[in-house]
Amino acid sequence: MKVVRYDPFHLPDLRALYYLSRQTAFPWEDPSGYTLLDFDLVTQDESILVAVDQQRPVGFISWWPPDNFIHSLFVDPAFIRKGVGKSLLQACLAHIGRPATLKCKTANQNALQFYYAQGWLPIDTVVDAGDPYLLLAFNG
Structure with missing residues (x-):
C-alpha cells in the first residue's frame, strides 16, 4: 500500500469507496x-x-488547506485496521500547518478512538441540527 496524490482516474473507485464505507462507518444513518x-x-x-x-x-x-481542516478520511471496509487510515493521516499532516483540525460525530466512537490514539485532542463540542460532533485539534 502506498499514498499518492489524487488523479482523476481514481474517481470511479473513490466514489464507490465513499458510498460503501459510509454504510459501515455510520450505521445509525x-x-x-x-x-x-x-x-x-x-x-x-x-x-x-x-x-x-x-x-x-x-x-x-x-x-x-486554507484552514488546515481535514474534511474526510475514509477507508475501504476490507482494509480497516490495516494501517491505511494512519498512513493517510500522517501523509496529510506532512502537507498542512498547525494546528490541524477536524470534526467527528460523537456517535462515531471507532473514529474518535482512532484519532485519540494518533494524538488528536477535543477542543469543542458542537450540536449541528441535532447531530453532535467534536472538533478535534492536532498540534504535533
Missing part, C-alpha cells in the same frame, strides 16, 4: 440518500491523497 456523486460534492476544491493497494484505491483523505 439511513443510507438511502447516499449517491455515488456524494464524493464529488464533499471533496470539491479540496486537496486529496489516496491510499492504493495494487493500483486500487483503498482509502482517501481530503482537506481544506
Whole structure:
C-alpha cells in the first residue's frame, strides 16, 4: 500500500469507496440518500491523497488547506485496521500547518478512538441540527 496524490482516474473507485464505507462507518444513518456523486460534492476544491493497494484505491483523505481542516478520511471496509487510515493521516499532516483540525460525530466512537490514539485532542463540542460532533485539534 502506498499514498499518492489524487488523479482523476481514481474517481470511479473513490466514489464507490465513499458510498460503501459510509454504510459501515455510520450505521445509525439511513443510507438511502447516499449517491455515488456524494464524493464529488464533499471533496470539491479540496486537496486529496489516496491510499492504493495494487493500483486500487483503498482509502482517501481530503482537506481544506486554507484552514488546515481535514474534511474526510475514509477507508475501504476490507482494509480497516490495516494501517491505511494512519498512513493517510500522517501523509496529510506532512502537507498542512498547525494546528490541524477536524470534526467527528460523537456517535462515531471507532473514529474518535482512532484519532485519540494518533494524538488528536477535543477542543469543542458542537450540536449541528441535532447531530453532535467534536472538533478535534492536532498540534504535533
